[in-house]
Amino acid sequence: MSNYYGKFYGYTGLFPILDNNESHNHLTELRSLLSTLPDSEGSLFSRSGLVHGARFFILDDVVYNGHPTPEEHLKNAYLVLSMTFDGELEQLAQRISALGESDWDKVMAHCHSVSDTKRPHEVVLEQLRKGQVTTSFLYVDADKNLESTLKSLLLQRKVADLIANAQGASTIERKTLVKELAEQIKQCEIPTPGGFISN
């Protein structure tokens, strides 16, 4: 299926935004909400531990490209969600439901949604499935899952330190440095997704 590239899943979903009423201008409120939604460590997608990249944008209308193409317009505005993540949609829905439900609910409160008579993660999954449009072609320039990628990025800077410290050292000292670093990497916490990893 085109939604997949190796072990990566490319999801694209369109969620029709609720019509405005006397008390709510859903389009403006949604834009405002998205502009303040946390996008770094601890954010909705960061907490899932699976998402490499995600975006929301509002498709308020299609673009007219001029004569001779006839002009047309959408009847609904859509919230478009695009994500690239590890694993399957069901697993992501469970993580969003368990770890990011309040942020997810705030965003989806401005969109048409599915019945909420089911359990929370089933609601999230059904919402994702109902809004999904099948990807025609996905390309990912990566090989490892998120956890391995973040661990590798952390190890990279520690290896640079090791090489600096090992200059002029004896073989035994170098062996000790390598052993210590290997042990350190086994024990250390994986950097939180979404943040800048500083020196």
Added chain:
Amino acid sequence: MIYALIYVNFAIKFRVSLKNIGLIPRAQHYIVQSVVDPSREVSQMSNIRGKAYAMNVITPQKRWKSIILNAAFKLLTIRFTQKDLRDLSFIHFARWTIIPANGFPKFSGQKNIDRTRFDYLLFESNFNGSWNEYVDAFNAALAFKLNLVWYWSENFPGSRPLSPFKAYIEHNQKYNDYYYMAYPGSTVSDVKNAISVAEEFDILARHVDKSDEDFDDAYLRFLGNLQNKIGSNGGPGPQMS
């Protein structure tokens, strides 16, 4: 199939040439002025997160052309056809989604359902560098593939010359309202290098319990293999536009 693709590429170049000398009238580009939304200033900045830029472009295409484009995408799933994309090494992920004319999702409670005249090709990309660098690089290295994908979109001017192509992309671009990146301070090359470092370190760590001579050889190989892969990264990077 190959001959068909070569024909398409020639057709675009020839058609563009006829436009340039006035034999085929240029499409009247109609710039839609959006009502200024105060939050849009913030939204435009949401295209960038650290060293990553997220771009969305949506273009209309006639429904029968989607069949041909889907066939082209099937061809592009063959890995060796992606070599030039990999060699560019600045695209984290990219995808194309054809939204069929009757394929806009429908939820209960919606008063109006969208059934459009055209299919819509939605292109989404995460890459490193600025918008201009990205479009320039694509244009320079992947002109044929750009034509192969966007030839079917209405009023596509061709990937060369560059200026009309950039104008077309900009005209059809939708800005993000929110953008998340799991490793915003690392480029595609940084990630690839980090993974190499991890693999090489694993190999080195396995030599710790071997003889000093074996370890020294392994350590020299380790240094040689990593000399251009341990540059620092992880910070926000330069300001981009």
